[in-house]
Amino acid sequence: MLVHLHDGDVAAGVARKLAEAAAHYQTPADSALIQSARLAVLDTVGCMIAGASDEATVGVAALTHAGGGKCTVFGQEWLRSAPDAALINGTAAHALDFDDACTTALGHTSAVLVPALIAVAEAEDLSGAALVDAFIVGVEVQDRLGRLFNPEHYAAGWHSTSTLCAIGAAAGCAHLLGLGADGILAAISNCFSMAGGSKKQIGSEMKPIHAGLAARAGVEAALLARAGISGDEEPLAGDWGMLRQFNANPDAKRVAQVMVDLRMGNALREGVLQMKRFPCCAATHKSLDGVMELLGDQGVDPASVALIETWVPADLAANLRYHHPKNIIEARFSMAYCATRILDTGGLKLSDFTAPALAQFATPENLSKVKMYGLENGDDPMGVPVRTRMTLTSGALIETTVVHTRGSTERPLTSDEVFEKFVDCCVHAGCDAKVAALWGDLLNSLPHATKTQEVMAGLRSA
Structure with a gap:
């Protein structure tokens, strides 16, 4: 049954158009697009x-x-069902906050999509190429929803990883299952009943579980659609539709802009995914890039830095609410801790987020060296340039402004850097570096694999 819509509801038909575009998507000859998807999968599996x-x-x-x-669960001997594998691997992917982020959805795209799609591909004995296609579809749907819902949705306190990214995963999984436009629309609508999560959980153990729950929701919504279960055919529009329920109220102009050139793959080509250079909240990264630039480009002696000041968009600064972190989870959302670790070590690694490191370095003296201020958000908080200034013990002031962080499409990590990050993640988990490199090579073959199962089995047996 359809909910009655107001005449001229600007979002009427949008979900159907997204589903139709997803259903009609075919594997492109665009090797760069496939390369982007492959690197995202490699990066996420490392996480x-x-x-x-x-x-x-x-x-x-x-x-x-x-x-x-x-279905494979990393770090576990026993296989699981597709929904359970998506839940566990999705949680793992986001647990250390080293996974990528979408600049439009303002959520953790691949930590939701990749575990969900791997689980479905293993369970259904599908190819790596089909998985890559479904990833491209899922990214596009997340991006379009992000531009439709944000910044209001995110500013209202919703954790987009739990909402928009879940729905994108449902669309991707439905495409992977070959459900067609009606089935993809059903999966999107079904997932509306499963989506939800607040930024109140940032800094807690529930925050990474949001990614796992979203991945599981994407799988289950698509499987329900395949079983013939469907929700309302206008999940976005109407009084009780997703847009109004999730605090978004786009006007006709924004809806039209979002739906222009609706082709799967555009979002990934345009570089909406931002890979992480540092294992901490994405809201810190432009500031941390600024600290790295000032230390490196200007040859500043870290011992001579008396104060670091940085200006961050208010919606992002609100995520960094742990100036004095009490545990390693909070430390990932502490600008002060992250910036002072770079002063001490010249970088920021997974090993900086351990209980011994926190006890040794999160001292009042260290943390007092950093001050963060809020900026106007604008329509695109992730696109706002971030200024970082150092006051030296001599009284001198030096500063830089970072427009694009490392890992963005304008300043991407190289293929070699992503591979090195993958190996580092595996070594952090206790793997031998040579074995980790073999795993990386195996994952890089995924777009050409006849069976995703065989690639995952190779990872389990290596």
Whole structure:
């Protein structure tokens, strides 16, 4: 049954158009697009491996039925069902906050999409090429929803990873299952009933579980659609539609702009995914890039830095609310801790986020060296340039402004850097570096693999 819409509801038909575009998508000859998807999968699986032993991951794994399916769970001996594997691997992917972020959805795209799609591809014995196609579809849907819902949705306190990214995963999984436009629309609508999560959980163990829950929701929404279950055919529009429920009220102009040139792959080509150089909240990264630039480009002696000041968009600064972090989860959302670790070590690594490191370095003296101020958000908080200034013990002032962070499309990580990050993630998890490199090579073959199962089995047996 359809909810009655107001005449001229600007979002009427948008969900159907997204579903139709997703259904009609075919594998492109664009090797650069496939390369972008491949690197995102490699990067995310590295994050899954690194986060497999995190307390949040172990906790959700304990709730699932070991041996109950055909799907790989990193760090676990037993296979799981597709929904359970997506839940555990999604949590692991986001556990250390080293996974990529979408500049429009303002959520963690690949930590939701990749675990969901790998699980479905393994369970259904599908190819790596089909998985890559579905990833491209999922990114596009997340991007279009992000531009439709934000900045109001994110500013209202919704954790977009739990909402918009879940729905994008549902569309991607439905495409992977070959459901067609009606089935993809059903999956999107079904997932509306599963989506939800607040930024109140930032800095807690529930925050990474949001990614796992979203990945599981994407899988289950698509499987329900395949079973013939469908929700309302206008999930976005109407009084009780997703847009109004999730605090977004776009006008006709914004809707028209969002739906221009609706082709799968545009978002990934335009570079909406921002890979992470540092294992901490994306809201810190332009500031941290600024600290790195001032230390490197101007040859500043870290010992001579008396004060670091940085100006961050208010919606992003609100995520960084732990000036004096009490644990390693809060430390990932502490501008003060992250910036002072760079002063001490010249970089920021996974090893900086351990209980011993926090106890040694999160001192009042160190943390007092950093001050953060809020800026106007504009329509695109992730696109706002960030200014960082150092006051030296001599009284001299030096500063820089970072427009594009490392890992963005304007300043991307190279293929070699992504591969090195993957190996580092595996080594952090206790793997031998040579074995990790073999795993990376195996994952890089995924777009050409006849069976995703075989690639995952190779990772389990290596």
